[in-house]
Amino acid sequence: MTTTGVQAIIPAFQELKVCAEAHWKGLWKSGRTVITVGTAACGQAAGALEVLQAFRDEVSKLNLDCRVIEVGCMGHCYAEPIVIISKPGYPAICYGHVNPVIAGTLVKEFVAGDNPCLEFVLGALEKNDLIPSLSEFPRAQYEKKLILKNCGHIDPTDIEQYIANGGYLALEKALRMRPEKVIDEVKRSGLRGRGGAGFPTGQKWEICRNSAGKPKYAICNADEGDPGAFMDRSIIESDPHSVLEGMLISAYATGARQGYIYVRAEYPLAVERVQIALRQAKKLGLLGREILGSNFSFDIKLFQGSGAFVCGEETALIASLEGEAGTPHVRPPYPAVSGLFGKPTTINNVKTLTYVRHIINNGAEWFAGIGTKGSRGTAVFALAGKIVNTGLVEVPMGTTLRQVIFEVGSGIPNGKKFKAVQIGGPSGGCLPESALDLPIDFDSLKKAGAMMGSGGMVVLDEDDCMVEIARYFVEFTQRESCGKCTYCRLGTKQMLEILTDITKGRGKLEDIDMLQHLAEGVKAGSLCGLGKTAPNPVLTTLRYFRNEYEAHVREGRCPSLMCPDLIAYYILPHKCERSCDACVGTCSVEAISPDKKRIKVIDQEKCVKCNNCLVACPLQYNAVVKLSPPGKVPTSKK
Amino acid sequence: MTEEKIKQHTRQVLKSFSKKKGNLIPILQRVQGRLGYLPREAMLEVAEFLGLPPIHVYGVVTFYNQFRLNPPGKHSVRVCLGTACHMKGGYITLDAWKRRLSIGAGETTTDREFDLDTVACVGCCVMAPVTVLDEKPMGKVDPTKVDGLLLAFEREREGKKKQ
Ligand SMILES: Cc1cc2nc3c(=O)[nH]c(=O)nc-3n(C[C@H](O)[C@H](O)[C@H](O)COP(=O)(O)O)c2cc1C
């Protein structure tokens, strides 16, 4: 870089920063109340857009000096829609489960009046004497937010809010460093890829930088194919510029000229937010030619995936960018040597890239000081399934699974018992209670048979069948297998057939050993990561829950009462409150009718096991039960 | 839609693209966005534009789950079968949709009102089980809610008829 280039950077950035800070201060003008509504996809599904409109309507009706803005996801998805009201004289207060009626009340009572409506409060954002703050929640002691820090607090469609909160500062700093120095910093930080494999990021960049061939490319992998994970979506929807900044720094370090963000088509809101972010960054000269007056030029294009899990695999992703079907290629050569259009290409996960700015800003030592020896930094998980606090969490590496599930996630709802935690999606595994004290890091999870994967964490309780979950994942990978190599194509098919037989009660005892044998074969013989890891859900459930397999095979019984072919719904005659008709009305197929004494009876021939009657039967009667094997249902006389 | 119309729409889309093979998927996405599906004529048109054998285009279209070869229904129903949704009864919800619409996943009702399909996680796992109705993710959709949603559509249709 020429010296004039370097010298131009500071004033160019300074100008942007001053502007952005003035904009941010203007937003929080003294005396004005600011309402933020979380409208990421999780919020929208819970009705956040209606809530947003209700706030806007009420504010304009009462003609108040109050700004209503949209932000991303705070991670407390269990309480969506979430709203934060910052009123002068009060701490900023976070409200959960808000609906349009509550929104109207909050404006009337709190914004216009002085009643903070404690009944709707989730917590305050800072410590105060009035309301318990979120930082005093037990979970806060385990959390450490680096890359989720902005999420839910700034408007993702407003680049100035990002800049005012320290955004693009790392880019400015990096541009004043030599690219080798940037790589060195990332290397020393110990950052490993968060896309699943955990490859050292700095090393990947170095290989790309040192590989011959021009132009070089930088790709952000936002395909997030794990069907139970939503971290990348949330980050892109809530803080898209942090991803762009990471890409810019990586491109500067490797010498890439063109970048691609590869986003899943199933995430329309993420796509939209990236488009807006790209437009704004270009407008401010943070993207495009001669960025910030330096002689570094880089552009980013958005590419929408088309719904194929295997395209998350880097070589398949590249094939799809080239206009091919997304089938993986044998590595080496690795993309860093020969990637997109045969040129050196770095592919990094969304989270990996988002860490970069923090490393540049705070230094490699700071980052390396968080987490464990082999796994530096934090881990981000999407908690879902049978857990009280579903949502996003960020904890230092080395935190135990138990802490994440029971302290941060507040455990299992409805007084049920924990059974297993599924980590890493279709490539990961199911870990039982006995593994809960494992520290979360790349290596210990692998040893237990699971995998960090992308960060999906689905908690399963006593009602979840372990054979069924194995069957579910194998069905998924079998369908998504691209068919290129035999082990994966045929092996997953055979595994699926055996698992299906077992869940339908047609399994034989020798099938279990055959399954183990096949799983090991597919693991050893497949070409890409999809096939190599597809057996993990089977292998871990066999390892930790073999008794469930055996119950299905030997007794035709599903211990968790889940497999539809192995259960029957039954109404306990002595519990049925005869004058109540709740189950009759709710049955999808008119399979329930009263007998002479008006006790309700299910016609087993007609029953489609839709679970409606079990939900409908009032709690105080609790007369509907599931029985397994179905033969347990006493034969009734009409 | 007539063949001629399909070709016209496709050419309209092609205008904003250069003849690079890497544009294949974005082009197909844009064409499907306009037509709702990818008819044979459209694929042929795209193949010619990019100078690719039609079989390549067909191969790509059938590889990716997003592309469809037949026209969609007026309303799209996508039942999420991601891990969280599946474990919270997504498969029961899918059964309910199938029963009520009398079609299987990947099919369209004969009156072309609805098409039914599955999707693997739309990122709203916390609201499981999720059904995406006309692009809008709806949370906690069980068989009873399926009936409610269908009823709402029926009302709407009747309301329109009266007008
Ligand atoms: C079947 C399969 C699916 C994958 N899906 C993803 C994905 O959705 N997102 C992702 O970032 N990486 C995914 N990966 C990993 C990528 O191949 C690649 O390792 C990663 O994007 C590299 O980025 P990182 O070094 O930042 O982790 C997948 C790998 C396989 C084998």
Ligand code: FES
């Ligand atoms: S599993 Fe259905 S939205 Fe994620």
